[in-house]
Amino acid sequence: MTKEARFDFHPIQLDSMDVISMSFERMGIEDIDRDDLDNFNFTHGYNEYNEEHKLFGVKVKAEVFSPQESDDCYKIIVELAGLFTVDESKFNIEHIYSFAAQNAPLILYPYLREQVYGMSARAGVEMPILPLFVVPTPQQYKK
Numbered sequence: 001m002t003k004e005a006r007f008d009f010h011p012i013q014l015d016s017m018d019v020i021s022m023s024f025e026r027m028g029i030e031d032i033d034r035d036d037l038d039n040f041n042f043t044h045g046y047n048e049y050n051e052e053h054k055l056f057g058v059k060v061k062a063e064v065f066s067p068q069e070s071d072d073c074y075k076i077i078v079e080l081a082g083l084f085t086v087d088e089s090k091f092n093i094e095h096i097y098s099f100a101a102q103n104a105p106l107i108l109y110p111y112l113r114e115q116v117y118g119m120s121a122r123a124g125v126e127m128p129i130l131p132l133f134v135v136p137t138p139q140q141y142k143k
Helices: 093-102 104-123
Strands: 012-027 040-046 055-065 073-086
Touching (some): 012 104, 040 104, 073 104, 093 104
Antiparallel strands (some): 040 055, 055 073
């Protein structure tokens, strides 16, 4: 048996997460131009840091299209929002926007992947596996 590792809590925590919108659209092959279409698009954004309440919000959005070789054409769009709280005594606040832009979207990403996967399963179409991203090194954020 291996020894258990102890993990410390990060000074920024996901406080809440909400589904903003979800949509599934079945499309005819003639409705899309496969040459101009990526199978996956990921976008994200964040709001201003609220110093009084020590929090910020992040939105993530995935647009997933059926694989090019598929005869069953579809489009799935999922948008989520997360609210993050910050322990300013353990996190250098000058790095908050860098964290909000680079790390926070990747914290929400597993939830986004699950929603896309679940929606495709319920629709009865080929279930996409969303790509992984390189996680930014957190060393720059330490206080």
